[in-house]
Structure formats: C-alpha cells, structure tokens
Amino acid sequence: MSDVWEEVERLGRQTDEGAQELRPRSELVVTGGPWPEGEGEGEGETMIINMGPQHPSTHGVLRVMMELDGETVVRAKPVIGYLHTGxxxxxxxxxxxxxxxxxxxxxxxxxxxxxxxxxxxxxxxxxxxxxxxxxxxxxxxxxxxxxxxxxxxxxxxxxxxxxxxxxxxxxxxxxxxxxxxxxxxxxxxxxxxxxxxxxxxxxxxxxxxxxxxxxxxxxxxxxxxxxxxxxxxxxxxxxxxxxxxxxxxxxxxxxxxxxxxxxxxxxxxxxxxxxxxxxxxxxxxxxxxxxxxxxxxxxxxxxxxxxxxxxxxxxxxxxxxxxxxxDKKVTPPPRARINESMEALIHHFKLFTEGxxxxxxxxxxxxxxxxxxxxxxxxxxxxxxxxxxxxxxxxxxxxxxxxxxxxxxxxxxxxxxxxxxxxxxxxxxx
Amino acid sequence: MSDPTPAPADDAREDVHEPGAAPAPWDEVAAALVAAFEGAVFHDSHGQPVVYVAPARLAHVATFLRDEQQFTTCLDVTAVDHLLDGERLVVAGVEPERFEVVANFLSHLRNRRIRVIAEVPAADPTVPSLTPIYPGVSYAEREVYDLLGIVFEGHPDLTRILMPDDWSGHPLRKDDAPARVPVTFKGDPGPRVGRVAE
Missing domain, CATH: 1.10.645.10 (Cytochrome-c3 Hydrogenase, chain B)
Structure with missing residues (x-):
C-alpha cells in the first residue's frame, strides 16, 4: 500500500504538470461563436473537429473537441451541457x-x-x-x-x-x-x-x-x-x-x-x-x-x-x-387505514402535499x-x-x-x- | 482573510468559543487540521467529520491533506447559497456567510473521508482553486462557477460548463429565479421585458 502512495505522491506532481499540458490554449476555449480564424483551415498542421453532440457513439449528447494531426488525436476536450435540465x-x-x-x-x-x-x-x-x-x-x-x-x-x-x-x-x-x-x-x-x-x-x-x-x-x-x-x-x-x-x-x-x-x-x-x-x-x-x-x-x-x-x-x-x-413522521398510514380513519386520510394527504x-x-x-x-x-x-x-x-x-x-x-x-x-x-x- | 496576527485572532476565537463549548475533534485528520490551521473549527455532522476553514486557506488545507494526510482524491467541490434559509445549522465558532463552498476529500489509503467547508461572503465570492492541487475538481469548480457564480482563483480554464456560454446570471443562486432570466437563443431579437442585469 505504501508504495502506491509514493506513486500517487510522485504522480500528484506529474499530473500537475500534465494539467498544464492538457489545458486548452485560450483560443480553444469554446465560446459558442465562430471558430478562430486560421485554426483548422489547412494553414497549420493540425485540424480541429467536433465529434458529437449528435454522433451516435457519443452516448447521448456528448461533444468531444479533438485536435487532429492526421489521424492522431493531439488534444481532446469533452464539451458538455447539452442535456442540462437544472x-x-x-x-x-x-x-x-x-x-x-x-x-x-x-x-x-x-x-x-x-x-x-x-x-x-x-x-x-x-x-x-x-x-x-x-x-x-x-x-x-x-x-x-x-x-x-x-x-x-x-x-x-x-x-x-x-x-x-x-x-x-x-x-x-x-x-x-x-x-x-x-x-x-x-x-x-x-x-x-x-x-x-x-x-x-x-x-x-x-x-x-x-x-x-x-x-x-x-x-x-x-x-x-x-x-x-x-x-x-x-x-x-x-x-x-x-x-x-x-x-x-x-x-x-x-x-x-x-x-x-x-x-x-x-x-x-x-x-x-x-x-x-x-x-x-x-x-x-x-x-x-x-x-x-x-x-x-x-x-x-x-x-x-x-x-x-x-x-x-x-x-x-x-x-x-x-x-x-x-416512523409516522416519514411513512404514510397503510392504505386500509385510510378507508376507515379520517385522521389517517389527513395524515396521508399532508405527507404527500407538504412532505x-x-x-x-x-x-x-x-x-x-x-x-x-x-x-x-x-x-x-x-x-x-x-x-x-x-x-x-x-x-x-x-x-x-x-x-x-x-x-x-x-x-x-x-x-x-x-x-x-x-x-x-x-x-x-x- | 490573510494570515491574521496570532494574538488577536486567538482572543477572538476564545470569545466565540466560550458559550458554545467547541467539541473536541474525535477524528484524527480533523484534529490535525484544527491544530495546523488557525481558526479552523471542527463540527460533527451526523457522524461525519467536517472542518470549517477560512476561504483564503482552502488551497493550503487541500495541500496539507494531500501532502501530509494521504488524501488521494478530492471527490467533489460544490457550494450552497444560504440566502433564503428558513433555519440555519449553527456551528459554534463559525460566522455564517451567504455562500458555503464544500469540498469532500477521500483518502483511499487510510480509508477515511473529511469534508472542508469555507464560508464565503456574498460581497466577494472568491476562493482559491483546488484544481492545481487536485486536477480532478476542474469540472466541479467550473460547475460551481457556472451555477453559483463563485470564482475560483487560479483555475486554468474557468468557463461555463453546463449553461450556454452567453448566459447571464447564475441559476442556482436563490435570487436568480429562472423565470426572470431571458431566454438566450442565438439570434434572439432582443431582451425581454423584465430582464435582470448581470
């Protein structure tokens, strides 16, 4: 177990650096507007494509922005929120x-x-x-x-x-x-x-x-x-x-x-x-x-x-x-009781309206x-x-x-x- | 709240603690936190150890948990808006503020959890980001920023994550009723009546 921790320790630092690498460049931040000029237009060597949110294998509405160099993924960034219903x-x-x-x-x-x-x-x-x-x-x-x-x-x-x-x-x-x-x-x-x-x-x-x-x-x-x-x-x-x-x-x-x-x-x-x-x-x-x-x-x-x-x-x-x-505060009375007791009916009603x-x-x-x-x-x-x-x-x-x-x-x-x-x-x- | 000078802070704490009788932390990690961070208050929340810290100390606390207490993962960062509370949980020694930023930590190696809560004032809803310490909370902090408008200083990419990028307002705030927020479709002809300013 302890060498796992050492790994984690070492990795914690590594991942810090990794986070910097993974960080999208500022021009890559999705703002909902048009794509930045020059990116993905053949001028550079890499191309940015969107996979989803309607792609059938994205399990619903996941969108993955991928920067491709040929067929290799250079960077990938999932973009979410298409199913946000509050x-x-x-x-x-x-x-x-x-x-x-x-x-x-x-x-x-x-x-x-x-x-x-x-x-x-x-x-x-x-x-x-x-x-x-x-x-x-x-x-x-x-x-x-x-x-x-x-x-x-x-x-x-x-x-x-x-x-x-x-x-x-x-x-x-x-x-x-x-x-x-x-x-x-x-x-x-x-x-x-x-x-x-x-x-x-x-x-x-x-x-x-x-x-x-x-x-x-x-x-x-x-x-x-x-x-x-x-x-x-x-x-x-x-x-x-x-x-x-x-x-x-x-x-x-x-x-x-x-x-x-x-x-x-x-x-x-x-x-x-x-x-x-x-x-x-x-x-x-x-x-x-x-x-x-x-x-x-x-x-x-x-x-x-x-x-x-x-x-x-x-x-x-x-x-x-x-x-x-x-616990009567949480559980409503059984159905049979409701038929015979007014109080049970009120109790049931209160629990399901007011909680x-x-x-x-x-x-x-x-x-x-x-x-x-x-x-x-x-x-x-x-x-x-x-x-x-x-x-x-x-x-x-x-x-x-x-x-x-x-x-x-x-x-x-x-x-x-x-x-x-x-x-x-x-x-x-x- | 940067480093206060020790003496007055101690006095202040004594005053607050007098009536409430601060509970002794039965949790060893919580005890270590209370000992290491001035002003940290232990609270037993239904059998779970919780430590209240100053918002400015949040990143230091996370670093301490990761480097000295073997907390491998920060499971979750979220926040609460207490603007319209009917009744609020009273914790002796903690000055309640409108927002609370809540971070749940888990140590896989020691098999224990701890929750750290920071009271964040409405006037300055800013806390240091935990993302440089635990990269996994990046999305969670973006979510809290998006929905509650709390700014995580030092986050590498603090943008909206769930709401549309051009949304105004923070929907989980209690004074941001969804009905009062204009519907923001692209190319919307104009603001609706009753639009609230950002």
Missing part, C-alpha cells in the same frame, strides 16, 4: 417525498443507485433507521440495477467497437433484467421505488422465482459474451492497449468505479466502506492491471457475475418484516453506482424542501479521464474510449 434546481422546489422522483432520472441506466443515495442522505438528516427487509430489498434492487447497467454497457460497447451482434445480445438480457425490475417496482426505468424511510411497496409474490430465473438467463448471457468477445482476435486488437490510464492519473482526476479498478486499484465502496448489508454478503471486487478498454470491458463483465452472486444471497437471506420505517420537515443540517452520502462513487450532498433548513441537493455524478468526473486516454491515439480509438468510460449524460449534465 435538476439540482428542481430538487429545491420538491419536497423530500418527491425528491427521489427527480434524482432517479439523472443516471437513467442505474436509477436505483440515485434513489438510494438520495434516500440515505435524507434518512441520515432525519436520523431514521431503515428496517432490515428494506435494507436487503434495496441491496437486491441495487444489484439488479447494476446488472442492467452493465448489460447496457456490454451492448453499446460492442456496437461502438463493431461487434454489432452484441447490441442484440446485451439488450436481450437487459430487457429480462428490466422485466424483473418492472415486476418488483412497477416501472422498467425511473422506478422511484427506493424512498426516504424504506421502499415504496413490499416485494411482490413470486419475486424469488423471477429473480432466480433471471440469474440463470444472465449467467448464460455473460457466458455467451465471453465466448463471443474475450478471445476474439478482432475485439482484442481493437481494445487491448487502447485508452490506457494509470492509477495515479485516475486518483488525481477523481475517477472511481470500473475505470479506477481497471488500473489495478481494487477500490469498491461496497467493500471499503460497506453500506446497506454489503458486509454480510460474499462477493469479490474485480480488478485488473492494465487500465485499457479491454480491461474495462472485462471488469464490467465480471461485475455482472458478482452481482448475480449477491442477488442470489439476497434471495436466500431476505428478512421478513416491515419494508419501510414505522415532512427535516431538521437543519448537511450531509454527504456516497454509494457505489455501476459507474463509480455517486454522492449526494444534501442541505436542509428545517423546512419540507432541501436548500441544496447536489449529486456528485461519477460520470461527470469520469469524463475527465477521456483526455489522457485519447491523446496520442488514433481518432478511431476515440470511439472505443468514449464507450469504455460509459458516461451517462443525464448524470453528467443533470
């Missing part, structure tokens, strides 16, 4: 009950992680304990969501790199996962199921069978991907040694999740700082040494298998009992999303709506890894790099 501002207008509806739309590929981090932050400010069944159900859902997200990655990554049939295979298994999520939460995506105080409803009848069947389907699927891609010479040619990033660079740039783990640094919040009941289940942190596109593909493939392992343990160990806290009050305070909560550390910084002022709700989106930080990964490589590799970073622009722009 969700953090919106959160200030919503009660804490409504808040999870908002955050779930940020990282739309793994919505449970967003809901979980927001709900946990609210619970910490309220000092509310969540009953064990809710804890385990959240963990089950978080892992199902991770599987769906990584399957989506396998699909889009395959297509970006040219293995177009992967798009169909990945989508096929992801659809099965979403079907199970729909059975449990009622919605394929944007579930709004993890809420402050617990989960929205109890797990439905027969969920165990559906989840176990899904595990088998996905296991067969990842075996197929492994056969199709891992030793495929074209795939290997296209990804091995492409988009390399080192541990030192990753740490200095605040990068987390599979990208950090691909550099040989086995950091996973589920192990390092366990939340929910991750300390009671058996799973491994997958990490590799090379930090290239191939490793990021392999890590995500391995993490699907680990998630399946956790999901199976959740099925075995799911405790009985309440699925949300019995509950949260004591003044601030907190930062983080969980491991499929893309890395997602954090929620929440500030309350004693009213029913937050003063500030900030989401530290892992994709937002991970985007910065594109610059060191792309520079000096061919422009054709840029697509592989963008894909392997797996950014979700909904979370980047919020």
């Amino acid at each position: 969700m953090e501002k919106t959160a200030e207008q919503l009660t804490y009950v409504q808040g999870s509806t908002n955050v779930t739309r940020m990282d739309y590929a793994s919505p449970i992680a967003n809901e979980l981090v927001f709900s946990t932050a609210v619970e910490r400010l309220l000092d509310v304990e969540v009953p064990p069944r809710a804890v385990w159900a959240r963990m089950l859902l978080a892992e199902l969501s991770r599987m769906a997200s990584h399957l989506l990655f396998q699909a889009s990554n395959g297509m970006d790199i040219g293995a177009v049939s992967m798009m169909l295979y990945g989508w096929r298994e992801r659809e099965e996962t979403l079907r199970v999520l729909e059975m449990i939460t009622g919605l394929r995506m944007n579930h709004n199921f993890v809420r402050p105080g617990g989960i929205a409803a109890d797990l439905p009848d027969g969920w165990q069978r559906a989840v176990l069947e899904l595990c088998e389907i996905v296991e067969r699927g990842i075996d197929d991907y492994d056969t199709l891609l891992t030793s495929n010479p074209i795939w290997v040619e296209r990804t091995v040694g492409v988009g390399v990033i080192t541990t030192e660079q990753a740490l200095a740039l605040g990068i987390s999740g599979p990208i950090l783990r691909s550099t040989g640094f086995p950091w996973d919040l589920r192990k390092a700082q366990p939340y929910l009941a991750y300390d009671q289940v058996d799973f491994d942190v997958i990490y590799t040494e090379n930090g290239d596109c191939f490793d990021r593909y392999r890590i995500r493939l391995g993490e699907i298998a680990e998630s399946i392992k956790i999901v199976r343990q959740c099925v075995d160990m799911m405790p009985a009992g309440d699925y949300r806290t019995q 509950f009050r949260v004591p003044a305070g601030e907190t930062y909560v983080s969980v491991e999303s499929p893309r890395g550390e997602i954090g929620c910084y929440l500030v309350s002022d004693g009213t029913g709506k937050p003063v500030r709700m900030h989401i530290r989106g892992p994709s937002f930080y991970n985007l910065q890894s594109m610059e060191p990964m792309m520079e000096g490589r061919l422009v054709a590799d840029a697509v592989a790099v963008i894909s392997s970073v797996d950014p979700i622009l909904g979370e980047v722009d919020r």
